[in-house]
Amino acid sequence: MTLLDVARIAADFPILGRTVRDGQRLVYLDSGATSQKPRQVLDAEREFYEKHNAAVHRGAHQLAEEATDAFESARLTIAQFVGAQTDDIVFTKNATEAINLVSYAFLNATLKAGRGMSLPDGAQRFVLAEGDEIVVSEMEHHANLVPWQELCDKTGAVLKWIGLTDDGRLNYNDLETVLNSRTKIVAITQQSNLLGTINDVGAIVAAAHGVGALVLLDACQSVPHMPVDVAALGVDFIAWSGHKMLGPLGIGCLWGRAELLAAMPPFITGGSMIETVQMDRSTFALPPKRFEAGVPMAAQAVGLAAAVNYLNAIGMDKVQAHEHALTSYALGALGDMPGVRIIGPLDSRDRGSAVSFVVDDIHPHDVGQVLDEHGVEVRVGHHCAWPVCRRYSVPATTRATFYIYNGIEDVDALVSGIQSAQQFFGVSV
């Protein structure tokens, strides 16, 4: 197996040195919700505050220059990480805001066009007519579903979705039947946070672009875990969060094709995103600034760049291989357990490290509670992907997610924790 040197990596993460529930070793299997942060990231953020802190892009004094430079250098580092141009990366507070930014571009373009207000060149692409269609999939996180429901509710556009197969994959047949010339955007995840499924982006892009629709890729569960290159993907937007990839809380990213970002009206408006302001009208800056109103989260950008450097030093291909090995091992181990059913693909092909499962006759909350008592921190519930639970007729699941600081022994701890739960609740297996 191509595993990383987990002990060495874990030593960089202060929190992994602590214990939980009366002295249990912390087995953190909830990186799919948020990852832990290495010292290097915390140091970078702190150094920004202790040496260079100022409001970026607003001052001409030395601190402001340094802060602006740190912020924009961070943008460059992050852009390069996904093969993007610097100016095509917009910082948001999280992936959720990034996705909303695009959904609101549609709303705002539609409203302004409707009232004959001035719009950037090319904004027509974002103008919706009654009956235009938006396509998502049934495996979306709420963050990539609810904003589109809302957009439809407010514009008269219609939400459609691509279904799932019984074995936890996208139903690619739906691409043909669901997409059509009225489809304006296909918003879909690269990797399901509940099922672990990795989608065939190429097939989706081909189908979407074939009918003239844009593609927004929810990359929350891919950018942290595998090499991602926006050019190779061929999509139009990707959105992801910093906090799931060793970075600080409070920062997310939207990448968009330059000509699309340029064509989009602003979302949140205020200072720093303007070109000129008069009492009765304003004009707006070019992207990315147009979408970054207010004093931005510069320290968090610097921290995220440090996270990128940390991951680059390991190598994203190695990160992916490590997780793949752990996932294969976990699928095997859990698959062998009586009374345990995996929700999602059973084989590790095109599959990330989110492993969701149900234990017969024990509610996920109760499974999670017993695991927690053993120091094994997993997530229980619908994982913000409630429709997936409905699709597979489970009220909720227990979910383990792995990252660079997890090793085989963590999977073993998971397995023995599940056994304890079965014993505790007297479930005969």
Added chain:
Amino acid sequence: MTLLDVARIAADFPILGRTVRDGQRLVYLDSGATSQKPRQVLDAEREFYEKHNAAVHRGAHQLAEEATDAFESARLTIAQFVGAQTDDIVFTKNATEAINLVSYAFLNATLKAGRGMSLPDGAQRFVLAEGDEIVVSEMEHHANLVPWQELCDKTGAVLKWIGLTDDGRLNYNDLETVLNSRTKIVAITQQSNLLGTINDVGAIVAAAHGVGALVLLDACQSVPHMPVDVAALGVDFIAWSGHKMLGPLGIGCLWGRAELLAAMPPFITGGSMIETVQMDRSTFALPPKRFEAGVPMAAQAVGLAAAVNYLNAIGMDKVQAHEHALTSYALGALGDMPGVRIIGPLDSRDRGSAVSFVVDDIHPHDVGQVLDEHGVEVRVGHHCAWPVCRRYSVPATTRATFYIYNGIEDVDALVSGIQSAQQFFGVSV
């Protein structure tokens, strides 16, 4: 003079120990843009990451419990700081988002009502009809102007504003002529970030509520600098940023009356703000969660609570008295300088610590450059309040803003820096 023990306070701020421009002592007079952070705040944030980091409100394991508890305790601390109930505080990424949240509540309520979509009880209050009016003032920061311009552009509402007197105050006469029964909200600043003027909130609230309009107070420059109590103010919303009050970047707050927050449709949508989600429709959580989609900035909330504790330990009345003393001194010193003109009230009555000025025959950028060379970090430009510059016929100003770590010697450094600029540019005075 009732000054704080500045040396003791400054010792808590690591950045104040550094020098700028070849060994000059750092004289940081740009806290109006963003304040510096004491060790206590940085420690609190770091401790969160090193000990309790997890996605809040999403997990049931011990770390998630601790993180959620830290986050919600922070909300309580921050709420109490402004005399609010915990659940009436919404965390945003900055004040700009907080103001947009309210402007988009109007937009979304209007659109959903127009299409017969379901809305929370009481949402009618936020539904705009063509020709309804929104009122701001001529001294607003772009953050409290552009969102309302945008709202009007998209709904057919009309933007009106309260003008300014020659001596830098609100023209209260306009309250009578500008407000009327069509006014839906008056969005106004408590303290101008350019002029320093503190507005008479009581008079504004009386006039606005008299015609049935809501009042949103931009408290960015007041919450950090004086005791603020939402009940005493009588307004309906206040918005402010954490980073101007010793807190981290990347967090802002909206306070709203409980019944108004409850009546508002969501703004940014996604995970954690829902009650139930199906593929074709969702229902939403109660405030504040309804407005906090996605994994929130928990570490920053914890840092902001530490900032509140720091300020409480000093006492906001003492903070205010300190700044008042410095401002009086600065107004006197600058007022005596030949060739220097203050833009804003000349006396320290109802006036905060933002002191803007122009120097005859030297552009603010050039004044700022010379000051910077002396280690005096001020802001130059329109300070995101471009209409104020137009109102007083200046292209831009130089602005000094004071905070708890500034002393008399900092004002003296400012004065001698301005003299240097006059010498350097050969302006005869």
Added chain:
Amino acid sequence: MKLENMYQEIILDHYRHPHGKGLRENVDAQVHHVNPTCGDEITLQVTIDPENPDRVIVSYDNQGCSISQASASILFDQLNNQSIQTGMTAVDHMVAMMQRTEEPNEDVLGDGIALVGVAQYPARVKCALLSWMAWKDAAIQAQGEESHA
């Protein structure tokens, strides 16, 4: 093991053999509450006995973890056929016990005092309270109906 504090035998009994589960027709009020973090849900009904307004019939159907299921079963034992006043007192006390501001009182909560261990797991408090908050909501609605009638 600390787990036993939360999962006392009596809780597991209620969970395995819930009391009073099942919905009725023609009720005075019916509410549907969910726990948005995990998807647990309950439909709870109350019917005020027309002969005796101090007798309030409780019926419910639910889905969820052991704590939420056991808690509903206990609620049924305690509140079925009791007055709204009694129920409100019990709800208030249950909430206070979960917030650790009151010591468990068996007279008020019956088997419900066994839920005290849940208070140490803040993320599970919502599970324990789900049915109780639903009852409160339904009772208020039923009372409203009553007074309108």
Added chain:
Amino acid sequence: MKLENMYQEIILDHYRHPHGKGLRENVDAQVHHVNPTCGDEITLQVTIDPENPDRVIVSYDNQGCSISQASASILFDQLNNQSIQTGMTAVDHMVAMMQRTEEPNEDVLGDGIALVGVAQYPARVKCALLSWMAWKDAAIQAQGEESHA
């Protein structure tokens, strides 16, 4: 004092006595650029001599700091009556000098090489470049007009 690096005497001279300031009527292209952080602005016009397309007349009016004013005055000296090609080369070199990727070349920039000190103050680079970017924008527009004509 480092200030002298940025504010060389020659810059201050241009600032105090700007060359060529003032707008014309009937121009081929006119643009208005602002520096959104400070509000500095320039209106810049170009007119291609109909007799000699290699002779491009520059006119402008502006408001701003010493650097942006001096830079516009220097631009006038360098680019007035020059070809678009010469101008584009100069703009590219000015940008490169500000990004510190090329050493100042007096043949191309004339007095403009005195602006090299600005490159050390990133927040001021926009002031120095404001007029040059405006010229580029106007020149492209004028050329477009030309080729449409």
